[in-house]
Structure formats: C-alpha cells, structure tokens
Amino acid sequence: MLSVDELLAQGLKLSPSTGYEDTEFIRPLTALVGALNTEANLNTAGVAFHQSRLQGLLQNRKALEDWTEKHPEIAEESLVAPIVIVGLPRTGTTLLHRTIATDNSLMAPLWYEVRQPAPMNSSFVSDDARIAIAKAEVDAMLAAMPGLAAIHPIDAVAPDEEIMLLEHSFTSTVPECYACIPEYGEALYTQDPAASYNYLHKMLQFLQWQKRQKGNQGLRWLLKTPHHLHYPQQLFQTFPDAVVIQTHRHPCEVMPSYASMMCELAAPFTDSLNKQTMAAHWVKKWQQGLAATQHYRDLHPEAPYLDLQFQDSIREPEAVLSTLYAFAGLELNEQTRQSMQRWRTFNQREARPEHHYTAEEFGLDNERLNAQFAPYITRHIDC
Template identity: 30%
Template structure:
C-alpha cells in the first residue's frame, strides 16, 4: 500500500531462471506445517509480487536463492498466522479500541512521536520481533529472550548490508525490540514489499494500488488481535508513512482511531528522504540505480499523492491532530500532552516521567551514530523544484516560505 512513486528498475543480473511461485508455495507449506486451502487473495498477491520480481530482474545463483529464502520465510510466517487464527478462534474476538496512528511523511518526526507515545504504561506498540516471528501468539506461550534474539540477527544482517543507515535512522539499534512501521505489517500479508522484511530483493519496493487498502487494514486489525490476545488490556500505538494517502479506508477500518500528523517544510524533508532511500536501496541494488534521475521522479510522484491527500475532506477530520515539526522538536512532550488532552486520554505523571527519561537517555540520542549532512545535488533536486511541487501542501500547513 503505497503512494505513487516511480517504477525504477535495476540493471539485469545474470541470466538465471525466474522464481517458481508454485514451488514457493509448496515449500512454505512444508515449513509452516499448514496445508489448508490457500486464501485466493493471498495467493493472488504472492503471484503478483513474484511476477513483479521476475519482471524486474533475472536472478542467478546465490542471489536468487537469497531472494527465494526471504520470500519463503515470509510466506511461511503468513501461513502460520492463519493457522494460529484457526486454531485459537478467540483471537478473532479481540477488540482493538481507540488505536493511535502516527501518520505523515518520513523524516518529519514520526519516529520521535511514536517512541514517546509508546512510553505510556497503558500503551502497546508493534516491535521488530512481532513481524519477524509472530507465531505462536505471545499470549499463548512465554516469549523467551532467545526468540527475540533470533529476530535481532536478521536486523543485524540488514544493517551490515546497508552501511551508513544507522547514522540516518539510529533507532534500529534496538534490534528485536525496535518499533516498526505499519508497512511491515502490510508486507506480512503481501500487501506491500517493505525492505525490512525483503531486503534481499534487488529492486525498489513493489507499488500497490490504494484499492488494496481495505484488505490491508483488515489484515492489520487481525495482526493486532493476534498480538493482543490473552494479554493485559492496553491501547495500541502504531505508525505508518502512507496512512495519510488512504484516510478514508483507515477510518472505515478503525472508526475510533486517533491520528497525529506532523508537518515539516518539504524542502527539508525530501533531501533527507532521498538520502536514506539512496543508502538503503543503493545497498540492496548494489548501487546500480541512478539517484540523480530518481530524485525528480520521486518528488513528482509523491507530490501528486500529497495534492490528493490535502484535497481529501478527511484532512480536517477532528480525529486528526496536526503538528508543526518545529514545535515538535522544541518541546516534544508538550505535543504529546496536547494530544492526550485533545483526545481525552489519561495523562499520568508516570508517563511524563518515562518520556523525560527516554529523551535524556544517550542510547536514544538521534546523533549517537553521528550526523549526516543532507543536500539536494546528488538527487537532481533544487529548492525551487520542491517548493513548486508542494506549494499547495506548504500553503495549507504554513510551511517553508508560507510559515
């Protein structure tokens, strides 16, 4: 579930044979021990992803085996989730009430807000180990440290593959305990192809149409139910960088959802977004992409989706609290306090104390791996180009020259 972005292909690798989707399904069923009739929707999405991968690049030898391994593991995890749901019917009865969604574009402070909201003793947030080893449900058997450590090793492999990534996004150093984005949850159902679960695919993530958003949110709820079953009652705090493009579908799935949406000058956002995109996908594609060509295409595609989002009547929905990035960075706790007051949620001294401790902890400092100097030139961008593309958005939220 993504906004519009360019279909950029990498150069062809070798002359290997395409991935066999039927063989993939058969092996995943054996691994998961789930031999029930496959859901047609899931099968269609897997077919679509494999066809897309086969059309992007011809894989050969070891690289093909690595891609198939990740796809097989992901599919086996999805089949185990379905088997758990059939085996434990009570999971489907779990109520997900008043979840908090941190929405908005990458590099606008969404991770900071998510991290602070997750410090509420009454909150629960999805973690890395949840998407990488969710079965059996945490409410069924004790979650031993080894299970979480096992998933952390996969994050170690991602970081080792993408040097420089921690400088831009240091939060992944929490390994199995790091907070995740909803795009990872959607990827479990093959509604997306997020690199944290599929970083061996040598291409940009697959672009899915917004029409799949209803199904994606349906699975999202199922996944939260899976994690919540037989656990202490708490409200969910989740985060995703594409929710703002499908607000109608989000509120249809979660009518009582509460959203917080930070806004930042696009001329500051997009050099940062392109830099982390280049570091991540450059490593995944062995630096075969032309990021100077990608930059303008990326901005153009995002700008079209932003224009549509700003025109949506849901932008002014009272369930959404809009936040200025400058105010957020000056006093993030004040922003959270305001959000709780707006939403009528209990705001405790213990919660504020935990947020203060989190902010003061050097292990959470945003520059603990150094600072990166963001610039536009390597990506073919100029301030004028970005300001022109996002003029309506900047005017609407008083950003940049409209501040």
C-alpha cells in the first residue's frame, strides 16, 4: 500500500528544508494515492513503480522551491507566445513536434528535463548528470515494456511532452497510463485545473532559466501534449498569447493503436489488466477532450487554432510546415528547412519495429467508434 505521509517525507529527503512552501498539491496527491491503493489492482512491481515515481515528483517539487529561493530571478522569466501542439494521440503530434524543434529559434522541453526538472547540482551547465539517469530510465522502460519501441519513440535527450511537468501537480492523465483507474480519471474533471497550469508555467520558467544558463537563446516555447484538449480555457488563461496547432486523424485509426500503447504501459504493474476496460476508458476520455476543445472553439471563434490533417503532414510535410510557420508568425528559412529534412530522414517510422495489434483485442470496432466520435468526424475528418 502507498502512504501519503511516507511519500511526503521521502519528498523532503534530498532537501535541507523541513517542509513544503506550497501544500496545495497534497489534496490531489491523496486522491491519486487512494485510487492507486483501491482501484488499480497493483502488483508488487506496480506498488514499487508508483512509489518511486510519486516520490520523485515530490522531490522535484521541493527542488524547484529550493532553486527558486537561491535564484529568485527564475520567477522573472517571461514566456512569450508559446506554440502548442494538441490533438488526439497517434495523430502525428510527436513527429510534428520533434521536426519543428530542430529550429534553434524555438525552445522545446526535453525528456530528461520534464522527468527531472531540477538540476542535481550547480555544474549542470557543463555536466548535466540528469542525462545519464534519464538514459538509464529509458533503457529500463524498454526492457520492461518490450513492445513500446514499436509504438512510441522514447529518447532521453529528445523533445517530449510537458504532460510530465503537469504530472507534478497530481492532476494529470499520466497515472492513468500506468494503471487502470477510470473512476479516478473521471473524478479529475471535478477538480480546478488552475493550480496545475500555474505550476506548469512556473516549471517552464525554471527550464527556460536553465536553458539560458546553457546559452540557449530560443525566443518561444514549442509545446505538445494531447492533455490540453481537456482544458483549452485554462491553457489560454495561463498562456494568453499562445497559438495552437490541432492535429486530426480518424479515430478508427487512432484508438486501437492508442489502446495498445496504454496496455503496454500498464501491463507490468498489475496481474489483472482488462484490455477492453482500459480501452473503453481512454475512448471515453478522448471523446470528452475533443468535446471540451470544440466547445471552447465554438464559444471563441477568434481563438488562434490551426487545423492540420495527419495525412497532409505525411504526404506534404513542406507545405504543412510553411502553413504552420505563417500561422505562428515565424520565419522558415532555408537553414531551418534543411535541419528539419535531415531530422525526418534519420528518424523515419520504418527505422523502428512494426507495431502489431488488432482492434478486436481491445473490444473496439469501427461502427461503434464512428458513432462515438460522430461530431468530431463530421467537423474535422476528410472522409
């Protein structure tokens, strides 16, 4: 069993301080621990995994407090007009994100930074010990989940999702990836997302300050996570000058692949994973996310959204990038184009193992998915 008190104590273990300045996170942490203890049916490995992950998140929170106390200028970092990629998972968001991140005028959060936002010591500018730790963690994940390499590219030093920064507020969708906890996931919608987005802003300030110390002079953040589909209003309240790129692909192509990924992530941590229950949970969750974003867009037609079709990104990447850059007010020069082309050349999907799955093993079929996502399909999918 996981213990909130034990986790809180472990979170302070690496800090000279004896308490947390901000304790607003304790209530959502308590709810998450309760769900993991009662709903997730964790096995021994699952308890150990979540114990370690939650403990690490708390240590990261405390480290941010300690670093900000030593360097109050962190809170003065200005985040200018971030470019935010959203869309259903499996719609090319990672491909788009990592392609654009080759542009040196932009900043993207890297995997090791979102997993461990605080440097381990003051020498991080010349010798960042987090990178070796992150590489070891990636290797361990791929060893425990051998099918993951075929589903999603994980690289310790590549751009990745800020969802792992939101995870530090204990109100993100990350725990639902590693445990089947649909009741907890539904209850998240009753919680105010303001605290988690305010903390995301604070963490991006911290990462931006670190990047400046390392000589990175990128002007704008390039962010990406499907999580923002659920909370568009909070996204714009936190980043009022953001521009959003929403990617689209038919849910019948997306949902079986995503269900396979979620089951691959959760399987090592329970002895009783029901694939169909897991799949149904995520189908409902992404229905809700798409509906939330569409509702916001209907109420705010002036909101800066650019819609991109997955197939266009594959067939006509140059045209898509030109459209995106014009929309975001960026200059796409020849040097940047060449950097993007080199990245695509050396990171083709064919270089990774094939991803094998069937819709039937997750209880999914096209007729039902077409009905469930009918409003979205009618509005955004070119059939």
